[in-house]
Amino acid sequence: MPLKRLSVTAVRNLHPVTIYPSPHINLIYGDNGSGKTSLLEAIHILGLARSFRSTRLQPVIQHEHDACTVFGELLLNNGVQTTMGITRSKAADYQIRIDGQTVRSTAQLADTLPLQLINPDSFRLLEGAPKQRRQYLDWGVFHVEHQFLSTWQRLQKSLKQRNSLLRRGRIERSQLAPWEAELVSSSERIDLYRRAYIAKLKPVFEDVLAQLVSLEDLTLSYYRGWDKERDLQLVLDSQFERDCQLGHTQAGPQRADLRLRIKGMNAAEVLSRGQQKLVVCALKIAQGYLLKERGRQQDCIFLVDDLPSELDEHHRKALCALLEGLNCQVFITGVEAEQLARSWQKETLLTMFHVEHGHIVQTESCLE
Ligand SMILES: Nc1ncnc2c1ncn2[C@@H]1O[C@H](COP(=O)(O)OP(=O)(O)OP(=O)(O)O)[C@@H](O)[C@H]1O
Numbered sequence: 289m290p291l292k293r294l295s296v297t298a299v300r301n302l303h304p305v306t307i308y309p310s311p312h313i314n315l316i317y318g319d320n321g322s323g324k325t326s327l328l329e330a331i332h333i334l335g336l337a338r339s340f341r342s343t344r345l346q347p348v349i350q351h352e353h354d355a356c357t358v359f360g361e362l363l364l365n366n367g368v369q370t371t372m373g374i375t376r377s378k379a380a381d382y383q384i385r386i387d388g389q390t391v392r393s394t395a396q397l398a399d400t401l402p403l404q405l406i407n408p409d410s411f412r413l414l415e416g417a418p419k420q421r422r423q424y425l426d427w428g429v430f431h432v433e434h435q436f437l438s439t440w441q442r443l444q445k446s447l448k449q450r451n452s453l454l455r456r457g458r459i460e461r462s463q464l465a466p467w468e469a470e471l472v473s474s475s476e477r478i479d480l481y482r483r484a485y486i487a488k489l490k491p492v493f494e495d496v497l498a499q500l501v502s503l504e505d506l507t508l509s510y511y512r513g514w515d516k517e518r519d520l521q522l523v524l525d526s527q528f529e530r531d532c533q534l535g536h537t538q539a540g541p542q543r544a545d546l547r548l549r550i551k552g553m554n555a556a557e558v559l560s561r562g563q564q565k566l567v568v569c570a571l572k573i574a575q576g577y578l579l580k581e582r583g584r585q586q587d588c589i590f591l592v593d594d595l596p597s598e599l600d601e602h603h604r605k606a607l608c609a610l611l612e613g614l615n616c617q618v619f620i621t622g623v624e625a626e627q628l629a630r631s632w633q634k635e636t637l638l639t640m641f642h643v644e645h646g647h648i649v650q651t652e653s654c655l656e
Pocket residue numbers: 299300301302318319320321322323324325326327346347348349350351623643
């Protein structure tokens with residue numbers, strides 16, 4: 289489901305702008321500091337109500353403005369048009385509207401506009417904390433399993449209640465029982481959804497990775513957050529004293545992780561930065577394929593910031609060929625128009641946008 293129209297107001301240095309992107313490959317080029325990443329950031333805000341560069345939205349809102357707005361018009365796979373818009377103010381409140389109706393949850397935004405971001409920080413998916421890999425995994429599960437969100441909310445609630453009782457100290461084991469029952473049942477369900485998703489993801493990931501880079505020894509496995517041989521209830525029982533001392537629950541899906549290893553070692557400690565980026569690209573493109581397979585109303589939109597960074601020409605071309613093969617909408621940035629354009633096949637239809645001091649204009653292809 290591509291973005292047909294995008295209007296942005298008061299995001300970083302961008303002047304109020306409306307663009308009509310192509311449903312396929314959109315190249316965004318311009319000098320350093322011109323506003324390319326800000327355009328991707330605006331699309332990210334539209335899909336997730338937050339930036340990927342800053343945890344707070346205040347720095348994103350243009351100096352001397354109180355709020356920023358991003359509005360998009362989308363074309364669903366069934367031909368129906370839909371609109372979505374978000375306004376975020378410096379006071380931290382936001383207004384979301386989908387098809388003119390006010391919407392309270394950001395999950396609805398994410399559901400309407402599935403996004404995948406590939407940027408120079410992407411290697412953190414391998415190197416960073418398990419939380420990032422859980423978020424990656426749950427993005428996929430959320431988009432294919434309708435029950436995931438409500439089950440995840442049940443899990444969060446029961447976990448919070450159990451942890452707050454643990455922190456109270458001197459509690460009876462029985463006081464935890466109702467919350468533990470809820471915790472165990474939602475945890476088992478989340479584990480089931482995640483395992484089913486990984487089983488589908490793994491072969492697609494391996495196939496995509498093989499097209500990008502030769503890393504035959506790389507393995508992807510899933511750790512569910514507690515001993516795979518034991519029921520969660522038994523694990524909670526056995527760790528009760530320790531949980532009381534620590535004031536939180538040590539075992540459960542909140543500790544799950546994806547493990548990427550090479551010859552038994554953590555891939556992040558073995559691979560070069562460029563190889564890490566390629567592995568992350570393969571993980572994200574694999575999710576794009578899975579979403580497409582589901583035949584949903586929405587395909588994934590790929591935001592690729594600073595394509596040339598860390599990738600040589602051969603790998604850039606391989607990545608672009610895969611993105612093109614996905615047949616999704618892609619927004620991809622770089623400083624040099626020609627370098628960006630040469631990463632694609634000659635016959636690929638490219639739509640180009642030049643960003644200059646926050647102004648964006650569509651331009652002719654720079655290639656003969
Ligand atoms: N809140 C803000 N208000 C106004 N301008 C801002 C704000 N935050 C950042 N800027 C400016 O916006 C500009 C655009 O930054 P952006 O990161 O989008 O550039 P870019 O084209 O991606 O650059 P690069 O090629 O260096 O990555 C920068 O000049 C930055 O100083």
